[in-house]
């Protein structure tokens with residue numbers, strides 16, 4: 001039984017994250033999506049509880065996926081869970097250097113853990129939580145970039161300009 005962990009800030013979850021969760025859930029027996037609970041670090045738009053709610057709602061149909069929060073070092077959290085694999089999404093070469101460093105650090109801290117990468121689907125390769133928040137703050141349509149659970153909460157927080165030109169069909173590439 002391989003237990004994998006997909007860690008992240010998920011502030012908020014977007015379609016690239018959803019794609020990685022779905023694909024990882026098909027590879028591993030059990031997948032924990034782990035939200036970094038570190039309110040002192042940045043200035044998140046969503047609380048940890050809100051980010052968890054979005055993730056739970058969006059992954060409700062995936063029986064082997066659970067959502068959790070963690071504090072401190074990921075390598076230690078992996079130890080407490082008894083999980084063997086870290087899953088990360090890679091969008092572009094620009095992600096690689098940072099992820100390579102993290103993978104080496106985590107392996108150094110916990111040699112029992114392997115980091116694996118899932119290449120984000122091309123059609124979501126330009127999507128990040130930071131850009132989604134920026135677009136939504138300007139009232140742009142982000143309905144094609146995020147799951148419905150995220151869109152609803154963005155509307156509630158930032159106003160309904162967020163879904164002004166709602167079109168549920170993402171461009172396919």
Ligand code: PNS
Nearest residue numbers: 007008009010036072073074075102105
């Ligand atoms: O979604 P993000 O912001 O890219 O996620 C980054 C995350 C949460 C995976 C990373 O910051 C992390 O693992 N933080 C926990 C602290 C840690 O273990 N750092 C690595 C050694 S410095």
